[in-house]
Amino acid sequence: MDEKLMTLPVIALRGLTVLPEMIQHFDISRDKSISAVEHAMVGEQKVFLVTQRQIEEEDPDASGLFQIGTIARIKQLVKIPGGLVRVMVEGLERAELINLLQDDPYLEAEVAEAPLMEENLSDTVKEAMARIVKEKLEEFGNGNPKTVKDFMGGLMAITDLNELLIQTAGQFPWEYTVKQELLECGYVSHLYDRVVYYLMREIEILKIKRDYQGKVKASIDKNQRDYILREELKVIQEELGEEYTGSDADSFLEQLEKLNADKETKEKIRKEIMRFKAMPGGSQEANVLRTYIETVLELPWKKTSRDNQDIRHAEKILEEDHYGLEKVKERVLEYLAVRVLTKKGTSPILCLVGPPGTGKTSIARSVARALNKKYVRISLGGVHDEAEIRGHRKTYVGSMPGRIAEAMRQAGVANPLMLLDEIDKVSGDYKGDVASALLEVLDGEQNVKFRDHYVEIPLDLSGVLFIATANTTQTIPGPLLDRMEVIEVSSYTENEKFHIARNYLVTKQLERNGLDKGKLTISDKALEKIIHNYTREAGVRNLERRIGEICRKAAREFLERDKTSVRVTEANLEKYLGKEKITFEDANQEDQVGIVRGLAWTSVGGDTLQIEVNVMPGDGKLQMTGQMGDVMKESAQIALTYVRSVSEKYEIPRDYFETHDMHLHIPEGAVPKDGPSAGITMATAMLSAVTGTKVHARVAMTGEITLRGRVLPIGGLKEKTLAARMAHMEKVLVPAGNQPDMAEISKEITKGLSIVYVKTMEDVIREAFV
Known part of the structure; x- marks a missing residue:
């Protein structure tokens, strides 16, 4: 055509x-x-x-x-x-x-x-097509009578297939894109396919719409009913002079929608909000529930911060902030390396153990800075109520979450660095054992679902990097200690203290006291003298106080005398700090009978302990003075038993111990002393006094003794060795079992000391007696 x-x-x-x-x-x-x-x-x-x-x-x-x-x-x-x-x-x-x-x-x-093309379709096929179109139109019309009644009658009266298709396409309220598609159909059969397809599609949409409208209507009816009841409740509460809680509940629901938490957590919080919504505003329970909902909405359920995974950056930060402490730095960098390689990894629980003032707390702060973690500190010193850790039941008035949950809320993220300060000073009473409550917190297998009594919903603590600090492991319960990786932060040597003072403390105190860097200078010799003669500690806390004291006096000079600069030297140090505060007990000048120098560990570092024994006529009594604890008294009894057991070897008369009294004394009687490390010292002093043999004045020793004379290993070796060096000893007797520990002590400490390893009392006597 x-x-x-x-x-x-x-x-x-x-x-x-x-x-x-x-x-x-x-x-x-x-x-x-x-x-x-x-x-x-x-x-x-x-x-x-x-x-x-x-x-x-x-x-x-x-x-x-x-x-x-x-x-x-x-x-x-x-x-x-x-x-x-x-x-x-x-x-x-x-x-x-x-x-x-x-x-x-x-x-x-x-x-x-371009008229519509007719294929060779039989009259029967055309009739069938027309009937199908009309059936679909009727099915649509039954479901949507209001919309279709205007044009449905005219369409149903058409008998010609072509006209029916064209009229349906033209009169049906389809979008223009559908009508364009129908217009572009060049053949009757093609137009028929598309018209029937779109009619069936409309019927299906109508069904879905009808179902959805039914659901929406039911929901609207319920919401309308709830709204009316809520308005009535609001009026009633206002009449009673109570606060309406509905607006707060709506605000909580909005916050819940934005909360990053799992489905179960959100559902539990939602139930509490709906309970709160239904309560009278002025009731005590409503106030308790409001506080609870505010708390759980502020907790960082799945909100995390991104860790800095650059090992070189972490190493740089740790070196900047602290001098020495190689073991601690090494362990932190190892943790970071493992986390980078595994892309996950459970956080370890590190426990920094060492004397006060050695920088344990500041190390934790540096680690947080190095890893770009949020930092929160929980002080556990003197905590004795289990509820401090696990929280109080929310049903009580004045209840609150435990310190762990509260710290998480303060941090605002689920993976902060949490410092548990002074973990060795927790205690228990009739309200529960705090150390036992901490077991769940510090166990990697359990803290994935830590239950705070107040929060009730399990908290995931697996992303938290816990660092604990303690002065000693002796008072930490065994099960709790077992969950932590102990890193010893030992006493600083004088050289380390000097570098810390020069690099960190002086600058810090100048800033704190409002002094410019050039205004006040402290010479190296002056710093060394402050360390040696004005402070006696394992850490650097008192050293920092002395430097602060100099800064304060210098600040006063600047204002009173209009000075432009102050220089503190070894010569004028006494002007700023007064007379020397510390005098070290030096080694005795001559060898003596019954006087032996022992080594002891104290909370402020190592110290030398002079043990004196005198023998006098009597009836075999042992008198002990010098504020000795139970452990040391037992050591003295063991030492005496050993001396009596070897009396024949040293030609001591058999009745000697029945006819003589022995007095063991440790000077500084007002200072309490205890610990298992003075056994060999006491035994040596007793044997020296009984036999009249002199002991080398420049020999110091440490170690515990058994009844048979074996020498047992001890702790605190670095501090004790440092004390021996400060007292100008020449020889130090150390238990053979401590030989591996001695290998870790720097040459700076052992320089000038002859270290002798002893296994038995015979070894000790051979080295100590003149």
Whole structure:
């Protein structure tokens, strides 16, 4: 069939498709479209209506228009206010855009009629197709009678298949994109397929919509009922002079939606909020519940911070902040390396053990800075109530979460660094054992679901890096100690103290006292003298106080005497700090009978302990003075038993111990002394006094003794060795079992000392007796 070509004005439609046999009203505003209508009215009143591909395009070309459109006759044209023209058109024929002839002053195109093609379909097939279309129309009409009643009757009366399809496509309220698709169908069977497809789609949408509306209606009815009841409750509460809790509950629900937590946690909190919503505002229970909800909403359930995984950066920070402490730094860097490689890894529980003032707390702060973690500190000193850790039941007035949950809330993230300070000083009473409560916190297997009595919902502590500090492991219960990795932070040597003072403490105190760096200078010799003669400690706390004292006096000089700079030297140090505070008990000048120098560990470092024994006529009593504890008294009894057991070897008369009394004394009687490390010292002093043999004045010893004379290993070796060096000893007797510990002590401490390892008392006597 030959194509019938014609030239017609073109109107580009936006969001509208006109089909054949369709009467349509629409408004036009573009100048080109108005010109095209006016030109058509002069001629045969025919225009080519074609839909734009993009609605927002103002001046489309041929590529911006669909290929298939409709030839229409303009039935009516009315100009309306605002420069608009309202047009009524009647669709005549389906047509194809062949070529766009002109663009200005209006669009004009060459179009070809393209009527719907009929295949060789039998009358039976056509009848079947028509019936199916009508069935689908009727099914849709039954579900949506209000919308369809306007055009349904006319469609159901049509008998011709072609007309039924075209009228259905034109009159059914589909979007323009669907109508354009139907317009582009060139064959009757193709148009039939698409019409039936879209009718079935509409029926399915209608079913879904009906089901959804039913659910929404039920929900709305419930919400309406709840709203009315809530308004009534609000009025009742206002009449009673009570606070209305509904607004707070709504605010809590909004916060809950934003909360980053798992489904179970959110559901539990939601239930509590709904309970709170239903309560009278002025009730005590409502206030308790409000505090609880505020607390759980502030907890960082799954909110985490990103760790800095740069090992070099961490190493740089640790070196910047602390001098020495190699073991601690090494362990932190190992932890970081493992975490980087595994991309996860449970956080270890590190326990820094050492004397006061050695920087344990500041190490934790540096580790947090190095790893870019939030830092929270929990001081456990003197805590004796289990509820301090696990929290109080929320049913009690004044209840609150435990310190762990509170620290998590302060940190704001689920993976902070948490410092458990002074863990060796926790205790227990009738309210429970704090150390036992900490077992769950510090166990990697259990703390994934840590239960705080107040919060009730399990908290995940597996992402927390715990660092504990303690002065000694002796008072930490065994099960608790077993869960931690102990790192010894031992006493500083004088050289280490000097570097710490020079690099850190002086600068810190200058800033704290408002002094510029150049205004006050402290010479190296002065610093050494402060360390040696004005402080006696394992750490550097008193050293920092002495430097602060110098800074304060210098600040006063600047203001009173208008000085521009102050220099503190060894010569004028006494002016700022007064007379020397510390005098070390030096080694005895000459060898003596019954006097032996022992070594002891104290909370402030090592010390030398002079043990004196005198023998006098009597009836075999042992008198002990010098504030000795139970352990040392037992050591003295063991030492005496050993001396008596070897009396024949040293030709001591058999009745000697029945006819003589022995007095063992440790000077500084007002200072309590205890610990298992003076056994060999006491035994040596007793044997020396009984046999009248002198002991080397410059020999110091440490070690515990058994009844058979074996020497047992001890602790605190670094501090004790340092004390021996400060007292100018020449030889130190150390238990053979401590040989591996001795290998870890730096050469700076052992320099000038002869270390002798002893296994039995015979070894000790051989080295100690003159």
